[in-house]
Amino acid sequence: MNWADHLIVLPVVLPLATSALIVFVDERRYRLKATISIASLLAMFVVAGALLRLAEAPRVYTIGDWPAPFGIVLVADRLAAALVLLAVVLALAASVFSLVRWQRAGPRWHALVQFQLMGLCGAFLTGDLFNLFVFFELMLAASYGLVLYGSGLGRVRAGLHYIVINLVASLFFLVGVSLIYGVAGTLNMADLALRLPALAGAERPLAQAGAAVLAVAFLVKAGMWPLGFWLPSTYAAASPPAAALLSILSKVGVYAVLRLWLLFFGDGEGGVILAWGGMATLAFAIAGVLATQDLGRLAGHSLLASSGALLAAIGLGSAAATGAALYYLVASTLGIAALFLLIELAQRARAPGADVLALTAEAFGLEGADEPEEDTGVAIPATMALLGLAFAACALLLAGLPPLPGFVGKFALLAALLAPAPVAAPVWTLLALLLLSGLASLVAMTRAGMSIFWASEERSAPRVNVLEMAPVVALLALCLALTVAADPVMRYMQEAAAALHAPHRYIDAALGRR
């Protein structure tokens, strides 16, 4: 095992070590905490970039050097590496955004972010079903903290529902895992992929039932209708940087379904349920986007729409459609994260929420830390114009209009779905729903934008710090880069999807049979 192979375990170990370190730093020294955290995230960015290169072919890390399938393995393939990079980018954006105010709104913000990142990376990289459960729980435990971060009535109320629903989903996860273990006698994903198709007689339906119960747990995270009613209210209640980071959490559910379904059952069984479930989610999200007046809920429903489109595309899926869906996944997650951050900045103009924040900071005894300072920093000239421009970019992205990658993603998705000659009825339905959801997003975003930027009574420009605007601009610039570099990114995603649909290389690598 040469040194480069150890890169695979770094996305789990580095955030864990960082968060353990930060917890011990005194809460008043928030500058030190922030410095350690951001430095670690920058290192993670480099690691994730290197992993992206390394994962051209699936790479395996055997934990404790126990051979698979007896030991636990981490497997880095293209999809996992890309999602690890996406998670790091979001964590970086949320952390930088929080530097100005939010890191002082409650205790242990940076430790929670690092812990969340660890859970996310572990869930993407693991090659073992029970290990996936453990990383899911780690990720969820951190997300409970992040949803409740900043406290307050709304967050506690939404957090209570969120925690109960996810605890029940975890029970489903355990039932599914143990059913599958009971019939197959292994928990290594690659080993399961070999054993499940070979099952015969009464054991096969039992394995299918196990997989279905497992899927319920994942689809709760992905927010598929009718399992996703908790999502918009939870995300609307969470503090903006937390919501931006959590916007990738729903994609973990989509990732787990995609990986395990294709490994266990090839393309065939159960796709219809994913396809129609995804479309129902999309329809629900369209209604939600149009009905809501609250910007946070609007972003939450947009998240549901992107989940629904992804699930439907995967369910109908050929490898080409899955590739396009993965491109859309990255683009829509970045866009929605930017929107969550932007909403707070834009709403500052309307309601001075700074008072509430100061109050909570006082409650935690953080006042008088290091040296007390007002949020000074460089105030941006023409703040409203910049905010308006960023909001317009988000609207274009969510509606799927050029030149932003929402358009490229949806176009490639529809092109892949319409390619086979006799186009089936579900594909036409999905096409109609995708276009309709674009229109609905455009209408809702235009309405919201007009009420914020044009129709406000007193035009007090919000005080926006450069450090708060930078992550939003950076996320949107990344989206623009996704359009400019659409060809290489799309090719990467297509190859990732092809590897998912023909997983023999993944299986051989994970079981150490080169």
Added chain:
Amino acid sequence: MELIVSLGIGVLAGSGVWLLLRPRTFQVIIGLSLASYAVNLFIFFMGWVREGAAPIVVPGAPVDPARFADPLPQALVLTAIVIGFATTALLLVVLLAARGLTGTDHVDGQEQ
């Protein structure tokens, strides 16, 4: 033996689901605990119901796997218990916070 075990799991799971659907937060948390007991037993007995068999192999002696219990579900159930315990404790804290902030123990934070 199988019948007793399955009846036990069924009764625990049924009571758990009933309590989960009740409107008071305390009922919900007890329901969650009962349901997780049911799930833990379920995992445990997925390694087959077997009486008087140890999961530990004696070194040196010839091994007949049929005479031993499967150690893996026992390890899994241990992990599941620990994680369930921690998350339930977290939920308990949030429950108390919600009780303090809303002044009611209804799960929606207000009476109908």
